Amino acid sequence: MIITRPRDWxxxxxxxxxxxxxxxxxxxxxxxxxxxxxxxxxxxxxxxARLEAEGIEVTGWSVxxxxxxxxxxxxxxxxxxxxxxxxxxxxxxxCGAGVQTMAEATSIPVTPGLESVFxxxxxxxxxxxxxxxxxxxxxxxxTAGICPVTTCPKGLxxxxxxxxxxxxxxxxxxxxxxHVAIRRRLAEQHRVKTGEPLPPKxxxxxxxxxxxxxxxxxxAAARPGMGEGS
Amino acid sequence: MSxxxxxxxxxxxxxxxxxxxxxxxxxxxxxxxxxTVAPYCDxxxxxDNQGASLHLSSLAASRVVLEMGHEPIFQQTCRDRNRLALxxxxxxxxxxxxxxxxxxxxxxxxxxxxxQAKGVxxxxxTQLAQVAAGFNAGHDMQGRPLKGGTDFFIGAAMFPxxxxxxxxxxxxxxxxxxxxxxxxxxAIFDLDKLARATKVAHAHGAKVIxxxxxxxxxxxxxxxxxxxxxxxxxxxxxxxxxxxEDAAEEAVLLATEQAVALRGVADGIHVMALGLDxxxxxxxxxxxxxx
Numbered sequence: 001m002i003i004t005r006p007r008d009w010x011x012x013x014x015x016x017x018x019x020x021x022x023x024x025x026x027x028x029x030x031x032x033x034x035x036x037x038x039x040x041x042x043x044x045x046x047x048x049a050r051l052e053a054e055g056i057e058v059t060g061w062s063v064x065x066x067x068x069x070x071x072x073x074x075x076x077x078x079x080x081x082x083x084x085x086x087x088x089x090x091x092x093x094x095c096g097a098g099v100q101t102m103a104e105a106t107s108i109p110v111t112p113g114l115e116s117v118f119x120x121x122x123x124x125x126x127x128x129x130x131x132x133x134x135x136x137x138x139x140x141x142x143t144a145g146i147c148p149v150t151t152c153p154k155g156l157x158x159x160x161x162x163x164x165x166x167x168x169x170x171x172x173x174x175x176x177x178x179h180v181a182i183r184r185r186l187a188e189q190h191r192v193k194t195g196e197p198l199p200p201k202x203x204x205x206x207x208x209x210x211x212x213x214x215x216x217x218x219x220a221a222a223r224p225g226m227g228e229g230s
Numbered sequence: 231m232s233x234x235x236x237x238x239x240x241x242x243x244x245x246x247x248x249x250x251x252x253x254x255x256x257x258x259x260x261x262x263x264x265x266t267v268a269p270y271c272d273x274x275x276x277x278d279n280q281g282a283s284l285h286l287s288s289l290a291a292s293r294v295v296l297e298m299g300h301e302p303i304f305q306q307t308c309r310d311r312n313r314l315a316l317x318x319x320x321x322x323x324x325x326x327x328x329x330x331x332x333x334x335x336x337x338x339x340x341x342x343x344x345x346q347a348k349g350v351x352x353x354x355x356t357q358l359a360q361v362a363a364g365f366n367a368g369h370d371m372q373g374r375p376l377k378g379g380t381d382f383f384i385g386a387a388m389f390p391x392x393x394x395x396x397x398x399x400x401x402x403x404x405x406x407x408x409x410x411x412x413x414x415x416x417a418i419f420d421l422d423k424l425a426r427a428t429k430v431a432h433a434h435g436a437k438v439i440x441x442x443x444x445x446x447x448x449x450x451x452x453x454x455x456x457x458x459x460x461x462x463x464x465x466x467x468x469x470x471x472x473x474x475e476d477a478a479e480e481a482v483l484l485a486t487e488q489a490v491a492l493r494g495v496a497d498g499i500h501v502m503a504l505g506l507d508x509x510x511x512x513x514x515x516x517x518x519x520x521x
Binding site: 155157158159163167170180183200 | 353392
């Protein structure tokens with residue numbers, strides 16, 4: 001899931017001031033931001049109370065099923081059309097993807113209330129850790145299921161670097177060095193490293209902005225004479 | 231041809247030192263440092279934004295060292311440049327007459343003077359050594375032939391005292407397989423640990439230049455233990471410097487003793503003066519390496 005953190009409130013307030021917003025609609029997200037406790041119903045209501053205490057009228061609020069779903073977000077805007085229409089701005093308590101979805105679904109200026117920080121594993125309730133960078137060029141087959149791109153602060157494929165001491169990371173001193181962990185797990189699984197270092201990553205596979213069109217892929221696959229995929 | 235390579239190939243015991251380029255364009259202090267240190271060294275490392283802090287580039291400063299009549303070891307970290315920039319700078323280095331290359335990872339930017347900087351690490355040190363080896367074989371990272379290749383003497387860093395040992399051993403072997411011909415180590419306090427690392431390097435034909443720090447004050451030791459990567463000064467060594475009446479003098483004596491001891495284990499010493507440049511000539515002379 002996408003992990004978000006509340007944006008500094010002074011900054012949110014100045015964003016709204018820049019828009020000259022006296023009336024604000026607030027929208028959250030029923031998925032990630034709800035689990036992250038940043039944009040669920042409770043947080044949306046807290047933001048509402050905060051804005052009202054500062055003399056800003058909240059015309060309405062919504063927490064749709066998932067803020068980054070274009071169809072769902074359009075549905076939400078239709079359901080709250082009146083409340084949106086009377087607002088000067090929409091404060092979005094969702095990740096950056098959710099903010100942009102909302103910006104497409106309404107003509108009213110939208111402004112972010114959260115910072116999107118990482119793709120997180122839910123380690124336990126309320127504890128999130130970053131394990132994947134979505135690099136598009138996975139190396140987990142070679143690294144015993146531990147991602148060095150993400151969990152090494154330098155993102156080194158081959159390590160440890162010179163900062164490792166007693167098996168610990170130099171940058172995050174309370175953590176084991178990722179490369180020590182990888183080598184240990186490989187040894188435990190009797191997977192001796194080949195000695196061939198991992199090659200440099202292919203960053204062309206992470207061209208921005210990413211786009212996957214399964215419909216087009218299916219259509220292409222169904223065309224006579226075409227193989228699966230491309 | 232690299233004098234460092236020639237000497238190591240011959241089996242000579244070599245001395246390397248360290249030069250820090252300035253923060254700015256005034257080269258006078260760096261020149262003084264070169265004049266003090268380099269005549270007693272077979273080559274001097276020229277650091278690359280050391281400590282993730284801004285300095286004049288190693289490329290330009292290495293050329294200055296060369297023009298002053300000394301042999302530089304051009305250091306290149308993976309922190310500040312992507313593969314295009316690294317390759318381009320390595321080609322530039324060769325055209326500028328820089329024949330020794332030390333491929334290192336580089337400290338994390340968050341520990342330096344530009345903590346907001348993006349750490350690049352497009353390549354890691356092993357991959358960088360591979361790229362240099364490819365250059366030596368006449369091709370770039372994409373396998374395209376170079377119009378004029380290189381013949382770098384490729385070095386890397388080694389950390390014999392940082393446990394776990396099996397991880398370090400694997401790293402030494404990987405770096406050698408990548409094309410590394412010589413290592414410069416982090417400071418050595420435990421000769422047995424150095425010996426086991428040297429044995430691995432020698433088994434694959436690579437040379438080891440062992441690190442010595444001039445621990446000139448208790449404050450410097452505190453800095454090393456708290457801030458310097460991959461290194462802890464053992465308490466008995468720290469106590470010796472702390473108890474000394476003249477810490478700087480004691481540091482030179484200690485470094486000299488270490489230099490003598492390392493002659494039996496390593497292929498050379500790398501003296502990191504930590505600002506006390508005048509210690510380098512003394513250590514080299516008093517250890518009987520040069521007269």
